[in-house]
Amino acid sequence: MKTKTGVRGGIGQSVRRVDGVPKVKGEFEYASDLRRDGMLWGETVRSPHPHARIKAIDIRAALESPGVRAVLLAGDVPGKKTYGLDAQDQPVLAWDVVRFAGEPVALVAAEQPEQAKQAATKIVVDYEVLSPVTEMEAALQADAPKLHPQGNVVRQLRVIHGDPEAEAEVWVEGTYETGMQDQAPLGPEAGLAVPAEDGGVDLYIATQWLHADLEQIAPCLNLPPEKVRLNLSGVGGAFGAREDVSMQIHACMLALRTQRPVKIAYGRQESFYGHVHRHPSRIWMRHGATRDGKLINVQAKLLVDGGAYTSTSPAVIGNATTFAAGPYAVPNARLEGTAVFTNNPPCGAMRGFGAVQACFAYEAQMDKLARAVNLHPIEVRLKNALKTGDVLPTGQRVTGAAPVRDLLSRCAALPMPPAESPLDRDRMLIPGGAGNVGHGEALTRGVGFAAGYKNLAYSEGFDDSSEAWVRLSVDQEGPLAEVKTAAVDVGQGLDTIVTQVVRTELGVQRVLVRQPDTAIGSAGSSSASRQTMMTGGAVQLACQAVRDEVLRRAGTSIIPDPLDEYLRPPIEATRVFRHRRTGKLDADGQGDPHVSFAFGAARAVVEVDTELGLVRVVQLAVSQDVGRALNPQSVRGQIEGGSAQGLGLALMEEIELKDGKIRNASFTDYLLPTILDMPPVVSDLVEEPEPGLPYGAKGVGEPSTVVVPAAIVAALRAATGRELPRAPVKPDELVGIR
């Protein structure tokens, strides 16, 4: 890389975050901090029933409530009545049937937030309560009530590979489940819609993908896209929760109706109802192998609960099914996946996106196989590890880096935590900490391993390109590079990576990343571990075009120093980055669906108090295939944070449903890992540059979340000898071992 000497903070360095200072000072403006003079507050009325027919809605009392400026129902939606990222089947406001508890049915705008809340309670909805379909298998019965015209199957696919009837010497079998996890970004959903003089609307919003929001909002408002302008506000985490629209259309409708700025800001409870969750899964698998542990045949049937609407379920079950054999060379397979509609809350994107659920099942199977053939868990994985050139069950050949063997060996060799005496230690280091009423008499340790993988960027033929604009100018302080994209820094540090790319490509120290909006072309979503390669790639291309012009003006072959005299007039370039084309799957699940893959391996060391069922994760070790670490500190931060969310799924995080209703919509009842729950994470970066990606860098956000749940539960099985087929593992599944 030709980085000009003297320029600090290019790629490969652990550069400080560009938004770090305002964030530590409390000055960074998040969507929930937005304010405007004359602003109204919007409130959403939601169905308390998971399945009901709306017979009538009486809004008269609400309209007369103090401070109320508008009450809107489905009939007030100016255009298309439904939205959605894939199928547009989710009502902006329900009009005939509600399909989940929490579904929006009415909106209120009032002068003060309390007035809006008060008025919302005065809206009387007359429901005919219908019996909810809350179990996946029940939803698939022929006589189940049809929740949508096409029935209760969101997507069904099968992957047939080799000879799925192939015989094996050893078979292992199991059925595994994962619960419904919440992304729980700390910043609740919020946004501010401001009516514009041209009859349009400006929306200030925390989202993951401005243009996907725009494409869904504009038709519902019956406005041309150019009259709906989205401006990114500060995003307090996302993890998939902001992939789907939440309050965007609602705030715009209220602003257009009242011709006043309208803010909607969810509280934590409403946030649990207002965004999609990680799909619960039930996965049956049967693995056949030779007596010495070489995989011959993998059979899988995967069910995921998509809840009430389509959201991204088709892609989630596509991932889960195509990854169901794991990062292993498997000659024969039959993998069948089904995403189901139920009256549970809608499920969609969350970090790991289908790969997490599959990994939990196939890695439990690999451990069963290891026991059946009397091999160490690492041995059986090494024996079957996928490598570059191997063919996946979809028929896709792995052309990029696939250092699975390396990851496994390196992860297994990472330093183990020291042994600790059960009795002679700080009480906080006993499972359960200060809450443990014992004295460490019944502690047992276990070690578990997992390997897994995940696609980078969108799959199955989707062209999720990214556009970037770069301008190089000069002022009193010297050269200045400005960058603009529509790509969202949700907290992962994209703006910093973009800054590093510009410094490296242009050799300019001062870089200004402008606030994203929809005036520039789409950058695609900040999801699927894709922004570093996609928007990083677009910025690199735009910088290269700018650099070419500098060199033309200077008549040199390297960037001149000083540069100033060549920057009048300033140089601008806009470029689009596209990943290689992928293809759809055929009827047997064959094709070329994925752009590229990131692999990971994890080792968990756990300690269980078998009398109380309490767990302490002593250490996590993660080796991850990162291609090239553009900002090593930030990469490790992603691995550590992804590991924490994996620990949450393994041990505590679950949206608990009863008859389709969420029972724990708060941080008091939905447990998140705290600093006492998180062990040290030993992260190991395996750098094997990926051909065809900018700087060879792979996305790094997801693999740790994919592998850590499986590794922790494997360690619990090793410690307790129990089957533990379901995550999260709760204390009552671990008590009474001896």
Add this chain to the structure above:
Amino acid sequence: MRTNVNGEWREADIWPGASLLTLLRDAFGLTGSKNACEQGECGSCSVWLDGELVCACLVLAAQAHDRQVRTVESVADGQRMSAVQDAFVEAGAVQCGFCTPGFVVAVTHLLAQDPNPNEVQVREALSGNICRCTGYAKILDAVTLAASRLREDR
């Protein structure tokens, strides 16, 4: 009601049942204290009330009448960040940043009480602050870094 916020007496006409967090954010426009759970579980709204560390969402605005409130906005000395703030940026302890103001306040409070806490003490002291992004490793690094710099300064 009147309350002293970051050294300045301020008055507000607010429903007495409102929380101190609402008073700070909506009446005084001090949005550095965050509204993540509003149940006292996440610590994102950590402030000092008469020097005591509290979750502003669990304190009634009325309880702050005639008392001293210090918020995250008072931690930096103008443009100069505190050692804790600087350590958070340097250690990579900030991702989305929504929990960060609460952590900055809680860590500042901890190190004022105990300049040399061990790791278990740090974990215990910060167990009321939830971070969803970092997995806490770099937050621990930041506390260690800030503590050592503060001790050097003494």
